[in-house]
Amino acid sequence: MTNLLTRAFEALRTAGPEAVLTHHTALALYGCKAADRGIVHVLVPDQRRVRSRPGVDVHHGDFSIRDVENVHGLRVLSLDHALAHVLCREASSVALACFEQAVERYPPDHRGAFAERVGRCIRARADHRGQRKALLMLRSCYRLAA
Structure with missing residues (x-):
C-alpha cells in the first residue's frame, strides 16, 4: 500500500489542487483488493489541461466537491x-x-441503500458507455450481496 500511496500523492501533486483519485486507485484506497494498483487514476475538471503519463491515467470530467473524501x-x-x-x-x-x-464495508441492512447510491451514480454519468451493463451487473451483484 505504501508504494500506491506514494505514487497517488505524486499524481495528485502533479495534477493540481482540483484533482481527485478515482477508478481503481480510489477503490484500492478504500480497501478493495481486486482493484488494479498498477496505474494511478486521477480525475481532473474538464478545463484543466493535464495529460496521462506512464503509470498515471488522467480522466477529465465534472464532479462535485461533495463527492470527494479524504x-x-x-x-x-x-x-x-x-x-x-x-x-x-x-x-x-x-x-x-x-x-x-x-459492499462488505456496510452492515447487511445498509447494503441496499449503498447499491441504490451506486445505481444513481451510474445513471448520472455524463459518459453513457457501459451504463446498461453496469446496471445489470449491479442488480446481479446486489442479489449476491443481500
Missing part, C-alpha cells in the same frame, strides 16, 4: 462514484469483485 490524507472520489466508473468501464469479473468487496 482517505489516507489524499483527495479521493467517493466509493459509490469510483465504483460506478469501474462497473461501467471495466471487465465484469473485476467490477463484480470490487462491488462485493465494497
Whole structure:
C-alpha cells in the first residue's frame, strides 16, 4: 500500500489542487483488493489541461466537491462514484469483485441503500458507455450481496 500511496500523492501533486483519485486507485484506497494498483487514476475538471503519463491515467470530467473524501490524507472520489466508473468501464469479473468487496464495508441492512447510491451514480454519468451493463451487473451483484 505504501508504494500506491506514494505514487497517488505524486499524481495528485502533479495534477493540481482540483484533482481527485478515482477508478481503481480510489477503490484500492478504500480497501478493495481486486482493484488494479498498477496505474494511478486521477480525475481532473474538464478545463484543466493535464495529460496521462506512464503509470498515471488522467480522466477529465465534472464532479462535485461533495463527492470527494479524504482517505489516507489524499483527495479521493467517493466509493459509490469510483465504483460506478469501474462497473461501467471495466471487465465484469473485476467490477463484480470490487462491488462485493465494497459492499462488505456496510452492515447487511445498509447494503441496499449503498447499491441504490451506486445505481444513481451510474445513471448520472455524463459518459453513457457501459451504463446498461453496469446496471445489470449491479442488480446481479446486489442479489449476491443481500
